[in-house]
Amino acid sequence: MIPFPEPTAPAGNRTEVFLRYLDYFRESTVAKVSALAEPELRRSRLPSGWTPLELLTHLRHVELRWIEWGFQGRDVADPWGDRRDDRWYVTPEETREDLVAALRAQGEHTSAVVTAHDLAEIGAPGPRWNGADPASLERVLFHLVQEYARHLGHLDVVAELAGGPVGE
Structure with a gap:
């Protein structure tokens, strides 16, 4: 497991700080889901109905939507591929291993893009922005960090209810 990126740990620049947090949250999510028993992966313990596997695919698509699309x-064939009937979705054939691999691959792509660009660089115009001016890479990364942090907190609760790991 990747250690928490303490605010006092030296970093070369803000890009490194963003990537440390994203890597930490991504791998913490993987660790929580990996520690759950197989039946818990497709079971929802919440009124909203999402499952741990659906959360994995959602986070992968969040990175896809904000970084690639x-x-x-980029032209992305199905940027909302994590949704069916207005809720998160995974097919019965998708496995924990498949979804973890896809999330990690998306994270590698995110890291490559982030290290190749300046944080102040403005994104390319396109449908992701819904007619608004594109955001800077830094704003996109702030959004990704909050998305991961929020959903990892949700997963903490689900894992505890499922008898999985508690806390960090």
């Missing part, structure tokens, strides 16, 4: 302005 948004900042890079």
Whole structure:
């Protein structure tokens, strides 16, 4: 497990700080889901109905939407591929291993893009921005950090209810 990126740990620049937090939250999410028993992966313990596997695919698509479809302005075939009928979704054939691999691969892509660009660089125009001016890479990264932190907190509660690991 990646250690928490303490605010007092030296970093070369803000890019490194963002990537440390994203890596920490991504791998903490993987660790929580990996520690759950197989039946808990597709079971929801919350009124909203999402499952731990659905959370994994959601976070992968969040990075896809904000980095590739948004900042890079790439044509993405199905940027909302984590959703069916207005809720998160995974097919019965998708496994924990598949989804973890996809999330990590997306994280590697995010890291490559982030290290190749300045944080002040403005994203490419495209449909991700819904007609608004594109955001800077730094703003996109702030959004990704809050998305991961919020959902990891949700997963902490679900893991505890499922008898999985508690706390950091």
